[in-house]
Structure formats: structure tokens, C-alpha cells
Amino acid sequence: MKIVKNLVPSNKYNIKCPYFMTPTRIVIHNTANDASAQNEIAYMIRNDDQTSFHYAVDDQEAVQGIPEDRNAWHASDGLSGKGNREGIAIEICYSKSGGEKFKKAEENAVQLTASILKRYGWGIDRVTKHQDYGNHKYCPHRTLEEGWDSFLNRVSIALGSSNSSDGVPSTDVLKNDQVLQWQKVMNQVYRCNLALDGSFGPDSKAKANQYQLHYTVPTMKNEYVRFVQQRLKNLGYSLSIDGSFGPDMYKKVKQFQKDRSLKVDGWVGKDTVYELLKDSSIVSSSGNVLKNDRVLEWQKVMNQVYRCNLALDGSFGPDSKAKANQYQLHYTVPTIKSEYVRFVQQRLKNLGYSLSIDGSFGPDMDKKVKQFQKDRSLKVDGWIGKDTVEQLLK
């Protein structure tokens, strides 16, 4: 089946797909009309409603309208729902009248769904329906009438049950006490709100990737803190520029937040970053997006320290804001901050790698992590993301 792109122009991102997204699932819909996929996407792009979706599929082809790394508004679960914020939406066309055209469209949706699962290395457990979210709308209506299980079965077959490295069926989700321990550490250190179910499922994997651990030279690691310190100093707050988020900086950040009428919590997230980057003479030409050289400096630091891949456009737009919130700075007592590193060290040690359990990601741990990745035939990059975490928790 053909997949063609007709992507929404970026000047409509603020309406249709304002947020950067790391997808964790697929959300299936029926259009409840009789338009073709081309027309469905063209209409979605043309109108100024928020409603949006990544793909429309008909009896001929799939048409993509939203990039998979941006969110869309389709699951009726609001601003922060997992459907809207983590789901790749697929609309199956011709569901109003049904018949042969719908059957073919649905079969193409089966193929598209399977190909997306393969691409991400996902199992059938990642296939969800609109009805699973928000107000539980009866959608995909015709697919539901004709049997949701049948749809899932056909996706499983298309996925190829023999090729288990491509599709991991839900029964293969890693589940044990190690995972539970890991979830507790993640909730404690990163305020993840993971369900403590001991299952290394989609949510856990997404968090493992969001908060990847990696060895970085301390001075590099501190460049973002240093940047924030410099900004505070330039704005009249006296503090030392030492790149380390200690109790004095914590006090100054809270003072700054109070002075700017922000929430006084000491977290350097998007609102605080915005205030730090603002000129005294703020000019907002395109919408309300802050744009100046300071933002550009900040983007460079974020790319350097966190490998963000932010476009260096000097605009504090949706991507920049998402990264500001993903990598929030905060003063934490070192022992807490290090609990996740300590947890990983303990796992490595239990698995036979000799290293000291000091909660600090130094060059020796970097070497051991890479050795572990090599031993498990993982990508040897020293990054502790979902694949490495999964092997550690086995």
C-alpha cells in the first residue's frame, strides 16, 4: 500500500500539532463520513479547528498529515491525555456507509498499523482505540461493530507472529520486582507518576528513554546550570557562576520566580526559562513566540548538553518549551539526585560487573555500561535508554 505525505505547514503547528511528541502508541479511529484519505487530510489542513490526526487511510492509500514526532488532537482526552500527547492517530475512511470500500480501507489500516509497530519495535499492545480515552466516544464505530478483536488479530498476523523481535506481544512484557523497584526510583527522582505495576510496558519504556542516563564530563553536564546562573546574574541576582545547582542558587531562583509572579517552586521549567530569556524590550512579531539571540544561546546549550536537536532558530516555540520542561533544572540533595544512577550501578554489579556503588556516573561506570551493552548485543553508546534498562531489569 502506498503511503503519501501531505503534511500540515509549520505555520499551522500551533493549532494542529503544537507539541513535540515521543509516540508510545497508535490510536485507531473511523472518520464517520465518506471522504477519501486525500480529502480527509486536505480538509484537516485547510480548516482552523484543532482536530487533527497523523494518517487517514482509504481503499487506495494512506495519507500522512502530521509528523509522527508532533502531537495531534483526536482522542478527546484533553491537553495532557496520553491519546492526544503520545498517540499516532489513524483515521479509517468510508466508515459512514461501509461496504467494500471501507473493508479495503480497514485492511490498508491493518497494514499501516503493522508497519508502524515494526518501525518502532512495538507489540500489538500498542494498538489502542479512540474509545479507550477521554469520554470513551464510540469510535472507531464500524470497526467496533465488526469486532475490535478481529482488527487486532489481523494486525498481529500482518506483524508476523514468527518474527518476535519485531512485535513483542503483551504477554512478553517484562514483569518482575526489579521493574517495580525501578519504577519507584523513577517516580522518586524524576516525579514520573509511573504506575507501580512492575511491568516494563509502554509508559515505563517511554520514561526510560526520556530520562536516559549517560556519562558526561562534569563541566559539560553543568553548562546549562552555568547558563542559567549567568542569566540570573545579568538580571541583577548576585550568585556565583560555578555551574552547580546548590542551595544559594535555589534561593535566587525562587526569588526570581517571586519577582516575576511565577509559581515559586525552584524548578527551572519553561515559564522560568521564558522569563530568563526575555529582553526588557520584548517584541513578539509572530504570534507570542519569544525570539532573540538569548534563545539561540539557550538552544545551543540544550543541544550540547542534552542532545536535543533543537532547530537553532532563536525562537522559544513549542519544541523549545517542551525541551525546557523535559530538562527542568532543580536543586536536589545529591543523594536523591543520584538514586537512579545508584540503582543502575547495583543492577550492573548484581549482573557481575565490578564497579563502585557511589551514585555518580563517572568514566568507570561509562566503561562498564558499554561493556554490558556489548555483551548483550545492544547498541554500544553508553546511553541507558529503554533497551539497556530492559536488559538490566531482566
Ligand SMILES: [Zn+2]
Ligand atoms: Zn475517533
